Amino acid sequence: MSAPDTAAPLAAPSQVQAELLGSRPPLRDRAFRLALFISLTIGVVTLAVLIAYVTIKGWPRLNSTLWTNMPSIRRPERAGAQSAITGTLWVIGFTALFALPTGILAALHLEEFSKPNGRFQRLVEVNIQNLAAVPSIVYGILGLAFFARALALGQSVITASLTLSLLILPIVIISTREALRAVPRNIRDGSLALGATEWQTAYRQTLPAAIPGIATGVILALSRAIGEAAPLLLLGAVTFITFNPTGPLSGYTTLPIQIFNWTKDSREEFQILASATIVLLLVLLLAMNFAAILIRNRTQKRW
């Protein structure tokens, strides 16, 4: 290499300029971008219109009576959704209690302990994928036949929770597996090389490292369960409930069910009440999704 004191003279500016400007026709590029933008707008605008509509419509009832008062058929002007709010909390609480340990342990087994690409594992894998695609109403039928009737649990919080647990179990398993898979192999190797057993490695290294990812998936799964109405309707949750659940075997109603009941009623006052309750449900779901995004962003790129 000779010293760069004899640098080549710059090419004529006009030539460089011509090269940099390029000659590709920009039309297709722009058309494509426009298509993307329109698609995005459709999604965002729809959501905005929906939210604006229910908010405006439900505005007169968006006050504390919504959660302090019980539903009422005779006096819509004094009706609230308290039993539906507490019912939702009870049902989701038990759903989490059933679905999370089961789903996380199942994922841990599949990901860390079963032989990869073994016949058993592939069978289970295909099954879980398919279960995630089963319509929720089918879970309702199963819940009705098995939990409500065969196990004689009736129209109780526990029946609803068990049914919703089955519904979200595949989602919990799939997202937990993804979170576990994102933990680098060399963390496991480091642990095993110190004489830790596979079980110690799984619960002291892999699982804790995967918790942010698992939490994200779990929150999204639970928010899916909160919004479900179809399987619960099938389980007979349409009954008019004016009390808070008192235990797992108590009767219940939930927000989506209550909204469904009110929209069925032709009286204008109930339509307003339904809109107000939809806003409440939306706020709850958006808050959960927001929490999931926060957790994901805060813990990205740790390795």
Add this chain to the structure above:
Amino acid sequence: MADEPIELQLTHDLTSGRAQQVSDEVNNVVFTLQDLRVSYGDYQAVRQVSLTIAKSEITAFIGPSGCGKSTLLRSFNRMNDLIPGAKVEGLLAYHGIDIYGPDVDPIEVRRKIGMVFQKPNVFPKSIYDNVAYGPRVNHIKANMDDLVEECLTKAALWDEVKDDLKKSAYALSGGQQQRLVIARCIAVRPEVILMDEPCASLDPIATAKIEDLMRQLALEYTILIVTHNMQQAARVSDRTAFFTAELDDNGVRHGRLVEYGPTRQIFSAPQDKRTEDYISGRFG
């Protein structure tokens, strides 16, 4: 990679390094390998390796990429068991006991024979918890604070981190992380430490620190190191094994041992032409 300065470095090291104290014969044997073969599925990556490893010495494995150094090293603490399809045949005896014998627990093997990886793989925990992890999972009864201090001191890291023990290990530099991994490894009181290119991701200063550390550790531990750095092998090791990958009749490459002996001899008077070519930079 290999170029002129190696020869200079060598003559320097050969007159002052510890390599000279080593006897030709391995006296205090820790490992005996007889016709060791390692395969991945049908592919035999390493074949016909027979050698003995001496206690409290540093043994270096050198050779071109893909000749099976890592594969062989992972056989020593049964880390190959974790790779689906990997199979070890032949004899690999540790103090006369075949570690692939029917009653041997790989967990115990790994406790006695620790490992340091190429990329520092600290755990996403505090510095303290990284060191304490091994003793905890092995139920070693000890004063944990003392043990952590002792191990960090031995790994030449204590002075740099003693005020930050609760900080995440990810906050450390690459060289510090690698020393932390070494501290973590000696916390379970192994007899042997395997190191697979421990300095490959470090800068020269951090590398020099690790090399100093290795010499310190060799007073107490038996160390096996895989390195691509010829100078490093010459500087730190007592004995060197040179491997190469050779084509068989079917055109498949297999790693095999070419020459093994005191580092001083391998580097100054190699018996095999291939060794000579490799260490003088005409190969690989």
